[in-house]
Amino acid sequence: MNVLTDNFATFARGFLGTVELTVYASLLALLLGFLMASFRVAPVASFRMFGTVWVTVLRNTPLTLLFFAVLLGLPRFGLVLPFQVFAVIALGCYTSAFICEALRAGINTVPRGQGEAARSLGMSFGQTLGVVVLPQAFRAVIPPIGSTLIALAKNSAIAGAFSVTELLGTYKTLSELGYNIVWTFVWIAVGYLIITLAISALFNLMERKWGIAR
Amino acid sequence: MAVDPLIELRDVNKYFGELHVLRDIGLTVGKGEVVVVIGPSGSGKSTLCRTINRLETIQSGTILLDGRPLPEEGRALARLRAEVGMVFQSFNLFAHKTVLQNVSLAQTKVRRRGRDDADRRSLELLERVGLAAHAGMYPAQLSGGQQQRVAIARALAMEPKALLFDEPTSALDPEMINEVLEVMRQLARDGMTMVVVTHEMGFARSAAHRVVFMADGRVVEDRAPEEFFTAPRSERARDFLSKILKH
Numbered sequence: 001m002n003v004l005t006d007n008f009a010t011f012a013r014g015f016l017g018t019v020e021l022t023v024y025a026s027l028l029a030l031l032l033g034f035l036m037a038s039f040r041v042a043p044v045a046s047f048r049m050f051g052t053v054w055v056t057v058l059r060n061t062p063l064t065l066l067f068f069a070v071l072l073g074l075p076r077f078g079l080v081l082p083f084q085v086f087a088v089i090a091l092g093c094y095t096s097a098f099i100c101e102a103l104r105a106g107i108n109t110v111p112r113g114q115g116e117a118a119r120s121l122g123m124s125f126g127q128t129l130g131v132v133v134l135p136q137a138f139r140a141v142i143p144p145i146g147s148t149l150i151a152l153a154k155n156s157a158i159a160g161a162f163s164v165t166e167l168l169g170t171y172k173t174l175s176e177l178g179y180n181i182v183w184t185f186v187w188i189a190v191g192y193l194i195i196t197l198a199i200s201a202l203f204n205l206m207e208r209k210w211g212i213a214r
Numbered sequence: 215m216a217v218d219p220l221i222e223l224r225d226v227n228k229y230f231g232e233l234h235v236l237r238d239i240g241l242t243v244g245k246g247e248v249v250v251v252i253g254p255s256g257s258g259k260s261t262l263c264r265t266i267n268r269l270e271t272i273q274s275g276t277i278l279l280d281g282r283p284l285p286e287e288g289r290a291l292a293r294l295r296a297e298v299g300m301v302f303q304s305f306n307l308f309a310h311k312t313v314l315q316n317v318s319l320a321q322t323k324v325r326r327r328g329r330d331d332a333d334r335r336s337l338e339l340l341e342r343v344g345l346a347a348h349a350g351m352y353p354a355q356l357s358g359g360q361q362q363r364v365a366i367a368r369a370l371a372m373e374p375k376a377l378l379f380d381e382p383t384s385a386l387d388p389e390m391i392n393e394v395l396e397v398m399r400q401l402a403r404d405g406m407t408m409v410v411v412t413h414e415m416g417f418a419r420s421a422a423h424r425v426v427f428m429a430d431g432r433v434v435e436d437r438a439p440e441e442f443f444t445a446p447r448s449e450r451a452r453d454f455l456s457k458i459l460k461h
Contacts, residue, residue, distance in 0.1 A: 122292045
């Protein structure tokens with residue numbers, strides 16, 4: 001039971017590691033997901049193709065495999081970065097595929113005529129998407145994006161296997177010190193709950209503020 | 215009215231997959247002319263209207279606007295669309311913007327007018343369509359007829375050379391149709407070039423300079439309204455008119 005109080009510093013380091021991974025990878029995933037969603041609805045065929053390939057490849061690759069590919073593959077091409085950065089890249093790219101599809105689903109909820117009206121007024125593709133379509137799509141995608149980011153927070157545990165400091169990895173240190181593994185895992189689970197419930201709360205708040213009024 | 219042509223279609227063909235929806239369409243609309251396009255549903259009249267600002271692409275033929283061919287996708291096309299206003303059957307007002315923002319948005323984004331300048335102009339236009347008092351409301355709070363009048367004001371805000379109307383009154387309750395037609399009649403009197411796809415025969419009779427009758431993707435008749443309604447030449451038009459004018 002005193003595994004938490006004795007090793008608070010270890011837990012805190014792991015917890016912060018997971019929070020950092022989640023926050024940075026989320027930002028990357030949102031950015032890339034947004035970009036890929038724009039590609040997938042663009043009037044230029046090659047852009048659409050690129051977006052489709054991006055989503056298909058990343059969504060259908062097991063995340064662990066992707067970690068291997070990024071952490072072991074990229075250094076072979078001369079790209080050497082801290083493992084934590086690699087982990088953010090792997091997690092961010094992987095999740096961006098899901099964000100992209102959630103956004104695209106949201107874009108599809110906006111009636112076609114909205115985009116047509118914007119274009120008929122002379123707005124560019126970027127303006128149509130940015131000023132007219134996405135603000136309306138945004139309301140519909142708050143819940144699925146929340147779910148995707150919660151999944152990302154939990155997926156970040158894989159980074160622990162690649163010696164990135166994060167919450168799940170703390171169990172190794174603690175079990176070597178002889179602490180009860182069950183209680184260690186209970187506290188780790190509580191740590192994840194704090195993060196995922198925080199994300200839920202944030203998205204609930206956003207939904208109440210901007211969600212579709214019915 | 216043989217004046218400068220503003221919109222010219224030459225041998226325009228369009229397919230939706232196998233379906234040949236526009237067949238060798240030739241049509242010229244002069245500056246200040248009001249052309250009403252009528253015909254049975256599926257005749258291609260809405261598609262025709264939408265090809266003029268390239269919301270629908272065509273497979274062959276040429277479309278000229280003010281003597282210049284319609285550009286491909288890109289900035290030039292966007293510029294051209296700003297010159298040709300469009301009013302849709304389902305209004306398509308931006309649902310997340312107020313009435314005033316709907317009219318001002320493209321002025322600031324496309325015409326690069328300052329916000330105050332755009333809003334001032336928007337209010338003038340809303341005044342003109344009788345809706346200045348509703349400037350702060352959202353589209354969902356307005357009736358269909360009011361929404362369509364806002365949509366007309368929104369199109370006018372770009373100071374277009376021509377306006378396209380794609381069945382502007384077909385989604386309206388009967389009692390709201392007139393308020394929209396009245397705004398359109400006023401525009402016609404002010405000399406706006408208009409292409410109007412509609413089922414409102416009264417409007418065609420009173421406001422149009424020419425009536426274009428379409429069936430099965432072809433322009434079957436293109437004549438002055440009085441001649442067309444009193445003595446249609448083609449069997450197809452006689453059949454169509456007998457069906458809609460009987461009741």
